[in-house]
Every structure is written in C-alpha cells, then in structure tokens.
Amino acid sequence: MMRITWNVLWQKDLPVFVLLVIVSVGFMAAGRVAGVNTLSNALGYVFLPFEVMSSKLLSLSLLYEENRELRGRLAEVSRENMTLKEKVYENDRLTRLLDFKSISPVPLKASRVVAEIDQRLGGGIIVDAGYDVGLSRNMAVVSPDGLVGLVVRAGQSVSTVKRIVDPGSRISVSIEPSRVTGILSARSDGALYVDWVAPDADVEPGDTLISSGLGSVIPKGILVGEVKDIREDPGKFSLSLQVRSFVDFKNLEEVFVLLGRPVFGIDPDDIGSVEATP
C-alpha cells in the first residue's frame, strides 16, 4: 500500500498541477471569456476541413453500402424500374427542400451538419456556417420536418446548435388545436415532455405542437412534433405530455438557420410551413 505524504506530493510536478487547477477553476468561474472564443474560432478553422472530409467519407461509405443493396435488388426488379424509383425519391426530397426554402418568410441559410457533440459533454451539433454568413446566437434552426434547435454559439465559419432533444433544452410551445401553451423540455435521455399542463386541458394524442413565439427567441409557428402520450401525475394536479418530434435527429445531415424572425403571427393552418400571415 503506497503511503501518500506531503513530501511525496510536494515534488517538482505539484506546482505545475496546482497552477493548472487554478487556471481551470478560473475558466469555470469566468465561463466563456473572449480568449476562449478566439481559441474556438481558431480551432474551428483547423478542424472544419477535417470534419467536413470525414462526414463526406462517411457519406461515401454509406453510399457504398446502399449501392451494394441496390445491386442485390437488381436481381429482383428491372434496372429501369429501379432507376425510376430512385429518381422519384430524389425529386421528392429536393422538391420538399426547395418548397420549404421558398415559403419561408425570412431568409434561410442552409448548412451541413459536420459533427455531433457527445451527450456526456452537453450534446448538440456543429454546422458549417458561422457569423461570416450572417449567423448569430439564438437563431432558430429548422429542417423541413420541424424545429431542430437554437444556435448557442456562432463562430466565424462554424456554429454550435443546441437541439431540442439535448439535455436542458427548453422551448415554449403551443398545442394545436386547443392552443394550450407549455414548456417543452428534454429529459436527459432525449425524450421530450411538456409538463404542468392543466388536467382539464383539451389535448389528445396526435395533437400537434408548434413553437408559441413566447420568449422572443424562436419564431412562432414552427412545427415541433406531436403528442405521443398523456400521463396524469399521481395527485392529478397536472398532465405530462410525451412528445414525438418529426425530425429524425439521428440522421440529420442538413439544416436551415432562420436568419431573422417573422414579424407577424402564424396561421395555425400553416403549421410546419413557417409562413407568416399579415
């Protein structure tokens, strides 16, 4: 059994250790000081090309697998039929993206997801657009399927997005058609809930959630998800709604950043389209 004494500890490496601990605690106290943001921008420049390259390589390997599958299917169906199906699918996807972009009342910046931050370290995604193309903190991030999250830091060429499924995420939502409002929060496992809903609220599984616009950060009317399950708390004082997002966060490759906020409210009939009505 090793004995730990002061003499053993106080050797030449302890002062270095103590200094590093003091600096570390300083960082914890100061939070994100300007120096860290400068370092972040510098690291972003260095790592971005590699992140993009690895994402592309991963996509290539996935494409390779897909190609192998398609070859297998060719034995069952004709090549012509397969090609047509693929074209239809691609056309549909591109049309959705174009429609989404064209109906948006605010300028959108399309950006690619280049990295995902480990949930152990806070969660989130990194996108390949920064303040040099107009992004800034607290801009909403969406996909054609609904709300993705919020820009929490915009670097020069990369930005970090906290997704609605990341721990600690909270956004104000409105449930349609009852117009009940609540706070959507993410549990640590990524499950989405709206807690403290009045027990007599007129909500049903399948009801749609849109952003309420309260809080002045996320614009009103962006599709968030649907009510999946309703639970009553033991004392029957409130309801807890489990929510399913329409966004496939596991396979998110491209997102749109809203570069501004719509000035007017949203017609509930247009939920999902983020189209403003005068």
Place this chain on the structure above:
Amino acid sequence: MRRSLLGIIVFVVLLLQVTLFSKIEILGVRPDGVLIVLVYIALAFGAIAGAIVGFLVGLAQFAIMATAVASLPLAGTLVGFTVGRYGTKIMYESYLVQLAIIFASVVVFDSINFLWSAPGGFSWSLARWTLPSAAYTALAGVAVVVVLERVFGMRLVA
C-alpha cells in the same frame, strides 16, 4: 522533441475524436479517444505531461463545443495528473489493469463534469452515459493498443 511529439499527439487525437470516434456510436454511446490517449500519455510521460495534456485537451474540447461544460479543463488536469502520478506505480503492463485505469479515468472525468452540470441528475447521468461510455472506451483503448502491438511486433505499454 517530447513537447512537439505531445503536441502532435494531442492534435491528432482531437482530430480523431471529432471525425472518427464521434461517428462510431452504439446506443448513443461513443468511445472517448481523448481520454484513451490522455491515459497512455500520462502512463508514458508522467504526472506533469498528463496534467498539461489533460488541461489542454479539456480546454480544446471546451472551446470547440459551445454546449460543453466549463469544468472540462479541470477534469482533464485531475485525471492526467492522477494517472501519471499513481498509475505508473502499479503494474500497468497488464491489459486488464489498463482496462481498469481507462474505465476509472472516464468515470472520474465525467463525475467531475457532472458535479458541475448534470441535467438529468448525477446518478442518472453516470448510469446512462458514463458507465457504458467507460466500458466502451476502455475496451476500445486496450483493443487499439493490442492491435498496434501486433502490428509493430513489440510492447508499446511497458
């Protein structure tokens, strides 16, 4: 020479973490390549190198990821220093011991961070993220070392 070597290793491992390791997840859990390399650097170069590298990688992770907790540099420093000082005093040549050191390092690293911020609660975060990640990281770390030793035909950690 040593310093530049350490710098290159830190750069490469951060690169690998953001490009390769972050994409090989199982049930949402990923190996922490940064901690693997931190442990082996601390074992190979001692407490000072461990503490400095731990601090630098923690700071770099904190800088790269806006959602990351501010305690990362402190956690890296403590893990690097502790492994460098006390890990070298045990028979770390054994793969099982290396496995245990990496596992414990991930648990300590995450515990420090969760003390600072754990949205789901300390115990839940530890059970959901840390323990699976520690097991995955330890297995991946030792597996990489075993493969490298087979490739080079010599013991790298001894």
